Amino acid sequence: xxxxxxxxxxxxxxxxxxxxxxxxxxxxxxxxxxxxxxxxxxxxxxxxxxxxxxxxxxxxxxxxxxxxxxxxxxxxxxxxxxxxxxxxxxxxxxxxxxxxxxxxxxxxxxxxxxxxxxxxxxxxxxxxxxxxxxxxxxxxxxxxxxxxxxxxxxxxxxxxxxxxxxxxxx
Numbered sequence: 001x002x003x004x005x006x007x008x009x010x011x012x013x014x015x016x017x018x019x020x021x022x023x024x025x026x027x028x029x030x031x032x033x034x035x036x037x038x039x040x041x042x043x044x045x046x047x048x049x050x051x052x053x054x055x056x057x058x059x060x061x062x063x064x065x066x067x068x069x070x071x072x073x074x075x076x077x078x079x080x081x082x083x084x085x086x087x088x089x090x091x092x093x094x095x096x097x098x099x100x101x102x103x104x105x106x107x108x109x110x111x112x113x114x115x116x117x118x119x120x121x122x123x124x125x126x127x128x129x130x131x132x133x134x135x136x137x138x139x140x141x142x143x144x145x146x147x148x149x150x151x152x153x154x155x156x157x158x159x160x161x162x163x164x165x166x167x168x169x170x
Contacts, residue, residue, distance in 0.1 A: 003070035003140060004063055004064060004070075004140065007060075007063055007070075007139060007140040008060055008063075010136070010139065011056055011059065011060055011136070014056070014132075014136065015056060018052065021093075021102075022102065024093070024100070025100065025101045025102040025103070028097075028098045028099065028100055028101045029101045029102075029103055029105060031098045032098065032099065032101065032105045032107055033105075035107050036107065036108060037105050037106060037107040037108070038105065038106055038107075038108070039103050039104070039105050040103075040104040040105065040106070040163070040167060044156060044159065044160050044163075045102060045103060047156060048102070048156060048160075051149065051152060051153060051156065054149075055133060055137075055145065055149045058137075058142075058144075058145045058148070058149065059136065059137040059140075059142040059145040059146075062137070062142040062144055062145050063140045063141070063142050066144075068140055068141040068142055069141055070140055070141065071141050074138050074139075074141055075138070075139045075140065075141075077135070077138060078135045078136065078137070078138030078139040078140075078146075079135070079139055080135070081131045081132070081134055081135025081136075081138070082131065082132050082135040082136045082139065084128070084131050084135075085127075085128040085129065085130070085131030085132035085135060086128065086132065087128070088117065088121070088124045088125070088127055088128030088131070089124070089125050089128035089129065089132075091116060091117040091124060092117060092118075092124040092125035092128065093125070094116070095113055095115060095116035095117055095118055096113055099113070100125075104160075104163060104164060104167065106167055106168070112168055123161055123164075126157050126160070126161060129153065129157070130150065130153060130154070130157065133146070133149050133150050133153050134146050134150045137149075
């Protein structure tokens with residue numbers, strides 16, 4: 001029972017983190033527009049937001065409704081995946097600076113970022129998100145959530161990355 005409450009606390013921390021990141025994204029988007037940038041509608045941002053909220057609810061419900069056991073070895077794997085995902089996402093945010101947004105946006109004449117983490121990984125932010133979506137539920141054996149939302153996320157991310165790539169290539 002205690003591990004379930006700890007798990008819920010971890011999920012709440014991730015939710016608060018996402019809300020903080022949403023503010024950063026909004027601030028960055030405003031700055032990009034001030035610099036003459038352009039926003040591209042992909043109609044996926046709403047889907048991504050629904051996916052995130054559903055993912056949080058699903059993993060908590062799965063743990064409580066199905067009385068998922070706490071499996072220490074799986075929790076360690078889930079925690080490592082989640083932390084690795086967080087590191088990748090924050091390295092991406094750091095390297096992109098004001099160009100990091102949830103919306104797809106570009107600034108004319110600004111070169112593609114190919115330094116830092118981007119020197120090694122083309123889409124570190126999305127890889128980080130994938131690791132988090134798979135890893136966080138596994139911290140408390142919510143494997144149905146991990147599998148289901150990983151597959152849904154994969155479909156969304158492939159579409160989004162293809163759009164980003166086409167815009168970046170100009």
